[in-house]
Amino acid sequence: MSELYETTGSEKEFLKKYDLTKYERPSVTADILVFTVVPKSKELKLLLIQRGNHPFLNKWALPGGFAAPDESLLDTARRELVEETGVEGVYLEQLYTFSDKGRDPRGWVITTAYIAMVPFEKLNIKSGDDAKNAALVDVIRKNDSWCFKNEDIGLFLQESDIAFDHYRIIDMAIERLRGKLDYTDIAFWFLPNQKNFTMPQLKAIYDTISGNEYERSYFVKTIKNRYGSRLKELGKQVHGVGKPVMHYSYK
Amino acid sequence: MSELYETTGSEKEFLKKYDLTKYERPSVTADILVFTVVPKSKELKLLLIQRGNHPFLNKWALPGGFAAPDESLLDTARRELVEETGVEGVYLEQLYTFSDKGRDPRGWVITTAYIAMVPFEKLNIKSGDDAKNAALVDVIRKNDSWCFKNEDIGLFLQESDIAFDHYRIIDMAIERLRGKLDYTDIAFWFLPNQKNFTMPQLKAIYDTISGNEYERSYFVKTIKNRYGSRLKELGKQVHGVGKPVMHYSYK
DNA sequence: CGAATAGTGTCTCTCAGACATTATATG
DNA sequence: CATATAATGTCTGAGAGACACTATTCG
Numbered sequence: 308m309s310e311l312y313e314t315t316g317s318e319k320e321f322l323k324k325y326d327l328t329k330y331e332r333p334s335v336t337a338d339i340l341v342f343t344v345v346p347k348s349k350e351l352k353l354l355l356i357q358r359g360n361h362p363f364l365n366k367w368a369l370p371g372g373f374a375a376p377d378e379s380l381l382d383t384a385r386r387e388l389v390e391e392t393g394v395e396g397v398y399l400e401q402l403y404t405f406s407d408k409g410r411d412p413r414g415w416v417i418t419t420a421y422i423a424m425v426p427f428e429k430l431n432i433k434s435g436d437d438a439k440n441a442a443l444v445d446v447i448r449k450n451d452s453w454c455f456k457n458e459d460i461g462l463f464l465q466e467s468d469i470a471f472d473h474y475r476i477i478d479m480a481i482e483r484l485r486g487k488l489d490y491t492d493i494a495f496w497f498l499p500n501q502k503n504f505t506m507p508q509l510k511a512i513y514d515t516i517s518g519n520e521y522e523r524s525y526f527v528k529t530i531k532n533r534y535g536s537r538l539k540e541l542g543k544q545v546h547g548v549g550k551p552v553m554h555y556s557y558k
Numbered sequence: 559m560s561e562l563y564e565t566t567g568s569e570k571e572f573l574k575k576y577d578l579t580k581y582e583r584p585s586v587t588a589d590i591l592v593f594t595v596v597p598k599s600k601e602l603k604l605l606l607i608q609r610g611n612h613p614f615l616n617k618w619a620l621p622g623g624f625a626a627p628d629e630s631l632l633d634t635a636r637r638e639l640v641e642e643t644g645v646e647g648v649y650l651e652q653l654y655t656f657s658d659k660g661r662d663p664r665g666w667v668i669t670t671a672y673i674a675m676v677p678f679e680k681l682n683i684k685s686g687d688d689a690k691n692a693a694l695v696d697v698i699r700k701n702d703s704w705c706f707k708n709e710d711i712g713l714f715l716q717e718s719d720i721a722f723d724h725y726r727i728i729d730m731a732i733e734r735l736r737g738k739l740d741y742t743d744i745a746f747w748f749l750p751n752q753k754n755f756t757m758p759q760l761k762a763i764y765d766t767i768s769g770n771e772y773e774r775s776y777f778v779k780t781i782k783n784r785y786g787s788r789l790k791e792l793g794k795q796v797h798g799v800g801k802p803v804m805h806y807s808y809k
Numbered sequence: 810c811g812a813a814t815a816g817t818g819t820c821t822c823t824c825a826g827a828c829a830t831t832a833t834a835t836g
Numbered sequence: 837c838a839t840a841t842a843a844t845g846t847c848t849g850a851g852a853g854a855c856a857c858t859a860t861t862c863g
Contacts, residue, residue, distance in 0.1 A: 318612045325612075327665045330624045332583040335668065361569045361576075373581045377666055380657040404655040404670050406631040414578045415628055417586065419655050507842070524844070525826055532824080543833095549841025550833040758815070775817070776853055783851080794860095800814025801860040810863100817858070824851085831844070836837100 333406075333415040337383040338371030338473070340402065340480045341392060341423045343430050343443070344497045346511035350445045353477065354392065354432065355455065355464070357440040362412045363470035367455070369477070370441070371418065384421040391441065392432065398424045398496040402480055410472045420476050422483065424496035446481065448518065453478060488516050492534065495557050503541060505552045506530065584657075584666040588634040589622030589724070591653065591731045592643060592674045594681050594694070595748045597762035601696045604728065605643065605683060606706065606715070608691040613663045614721030618706075620728070621692070622669065635672040642692065643683065649675045649747040653731055661723045671727050673734065675747035697732065699769065704729060739767050743785065746808050754792060756803045757781065 341354035355367040370391040374383045381399060388394055399421045406417035432443045442462055444455035453474070455464040466474045487493050494512045498504045510526050531538065537558050543551040592605035606618040621642040625634045632650060639645055650672045657668035683694045693713055695706035704725070706715040717725045738744050745763045749755045761777050782789065788809050794802040 318615065322613060322663055325664050327585045327667065330585055331627045332585050333625060333627075334578045334581055334583050335586065362573060364569065374584060374657075376582045376584075377659050379659055380655065380668065401654060403652060404631065406625075406670070408628050408630055412573055413576050416578065417631065419657070505842090522826060522828090523842080524828090525824095527843080529825080543842095545834065547841085548833095548835045548839075550831095550843065552842065756815090773853060773855090774815080775855090776851095778816080780852080794815095796861070798814085799812080799860095799862050801816065801858095803815065812862090814861085815859080817856100819854105819856080821854085822852085825849090827847085829844100829846075832842080834841080835839085 331415075333417050334413075335374045335380070336371050336416060336418040337374060337380045337387060338369040338418050338420045338476065339384050339388050339391075339399075339423050340369060340420060340477065341388070341394070341425055341430070342480070342484065342497075343425045343427045344512045344515045345427050346508050346515075349511055349515045351481075351515050352427075352443045353446050353455065354430075354441060354443055355469075356391065357442070358470055359440070366470040367442075367464055367468055367473075368470035369420070369473050380419045381421065384419075384423075388423060392430065394423070394425055394429055397429065398493075400424070400493075402476070402483060405472060405476060407472065420480065422480050424493060426497055426499045428499045446477075453481065484516050485518070488513065492557075498557075501557045503554055503556060505554055507552065582666075584668050585664075586625045586631070587622050587667060587669040588625060588631045588638060589620040589669050589671045589727065590635050590639050590642075590650075590674050591620060591671060591728065592639070592645070592676055592681070593731070593735065593748075594676045594678045595763050595766045596678050597759050597766075600762055600766045602732075602766050603678075603694045604697050604706065605681075605692060605694055606720075607642065608693070609721055610691065617721035618693075618715055618719055618724075619721035620671070620724050631670045632672070635670075635674075639674060643681065645674070645676055645680055648680065649744075651675070651744075653727070653734060656723060656727060658723065669727075671731065673731050675744060677748055677750045679750045697728075704732065735767050736769070739764060743808075749808075752808045754805055754807060756805055758803065 343352045344350070345352065354370060356370050357367050358364055370387060372383070372387045372390075374380060375386075378386070381401070384399055388397070388399075402420040402422050404417060404419045410416070430443065432441050442457050442460060444457045444462065444464065447454045447456060452466055456462055469477070484493065494509060494516065495501055497512045498508065506527050509530065510521055510523070513526065514520050534557070539556040541554040541556055543553050545551045594603045595601070596603065605621060607621050608618050609615055621638060623634065623638045623641075625631060626637075629637070632652070635650055639648070639650075653671040653673050655668060655670045661667070681694065683692050693708050693711060695708045695713065695715065698705045698707060703717055707713055720728070735744065745760060745767065746752055748763045749759065757778050760781065761772055761774070764777065765771050785808070790807040792805040792807055794804050796802045
């Protein structure tokens with residue numbers, strides 16, 4: 308017993324004297340990929356910010372920032388997301404940590420990227436009107452690479468317009484979204500309301516992220532099969548032209 | 559053109575004056591989960607190291623260490639792996655970055671965990687004989703949690719014997735291994751020789767990682783179906799009792 | 810020959826995926 | 837009634853999964 312106390316005591320002693328700064332340390336940032344889907348037009352959109360500082364002045368980058376002391380990187384991502392977009396309470400998922408030498412010309416900087424899945428209705432980015440110069444861009448496939456455009460502000464970006472290694476991050480993120488689409492429920496996070504949605508709405512999200520069109524009857528069958536126990540029918544509703552739609556609640 | 563030069567120049571100026579250390583920085587480590595599979599006995603094994611220092615003196619932890627300046631975390635993991643086990647040229651895959659507040663009593667330390675998939679034959683850990691006190695432990699499921707044992711040295715560990723948040727890391731790693739088993743080719747990395755193996759060998763690896771027994775004929779059919787184009791038959795060989803076995807080469 | 814091991818064949822059931830049909834709204 | 841939209845039904849082929857049978861070697 309006294310031995311236990313002594314061990315505990317000496318651990319306290321140890322920690323008191325321990326100096327982490329004897330090792331060199333990198334700077335650490337969190338970057339956020341704010342994805343959203345517009346169901347009507349079936350567009351996948353991503354939030355980019357034009358840099359106002361060196362390095363990569365005027366290039367476009369992912370929102371993000373340095374970690375604050377004793378803050379988890381998830382908290383960093385969440386904080387930066389609120390600061391840069393005002394968006395709160397969305398689903399964040401860690402993507403990957405990028406630490407290649409030379410990825411940041413300022414020095415030894417590693418970053419952990421987080422994917423934010425945001426319903427379009429929650430986002431209120433007024434492109435190109437504020438100091439920050441944020442833009443919600445359409446993610447387009449062209450010549451085997453990703454391009455980003457926003458026709459409202461006449462913006463067209465390709466790989467060379469993207470700062471740091473952020474193009475690679477974006478590429479990995481889209482791959483991750485597509486990969487997880489069919490065996491997780493990530494698509495549901497893009498719904499304006501998980502407690503009240505329709506199959507055509509959900510299908511539009513699947514179509515958009517996957518980049519191809521699911522067959523209608525097959526889609527409904529599959530979803531009901533996969534999530535049947537977590538779905539509740541809320542009743543049919545008239546919605547304009549066409550047959551009334553069944554509304555569902557998830558989870 | 560001169561404008562371009564000027565911009566470049568001012569970026570250089572900027573970088574020269576830029577001081578990353580104005581932000582506080584965390585310490586960063588890489589931890590490695592060295593997994594291996596013993597096909598004969600169908601055991602999943604993990605390399606743990608008993609700590610000889612505070613904090614968590616005498617508890618067991620994953621091998622790992624602090625990142626060195628301008629080294630990628632993958633390189634850190636690879637370096638530590640060689641230093642601690644002598645193992646080279648194995649497949650490493652990033653698992654996750656852990657950064658919760660309080661995960662390390664020494665202070666602000668984040669870690670990126672890497673999974674190493676090592677053929678049993680490549681590992682040569684002589685348990686409990688060296689200063690480092692490394693042990694290759696069997697990963698066992700007991701009462702809905704993971705336990706770790708090595709009967710040669712009379713070792714039995716449970717969650718409370720694991721240092722830091724490493725139990726959580728191990729838990730996530732096993733889940734990752736199992737999750738990726740059926741839709742990636744990770745199992746092949748545990749083969750002693752990808753260029754010459756048999757289906758019973760491969761099946762033992764799948765059985766071990768998944769924790770259940772695949773049906774024989776179903777297994778072979780499925781694998782051939784999935785990787786048919788990447789498999790080459792090398793011919794049958796006698797191997798003791800029983801029908802001669804077909805040998806395959808992957809990729 | 811019997812036990813051990815590996816390979817092959819068969820049968821059922823489910824589900825992916827394509828396609829056709831029906832139902833209900835608007836104008 | 838034509839059109840738009842959503843839901844439902846049908847058919848086929850591939851594959852999951854269980855089971856039985858055959859083939860080859862050793863003692």
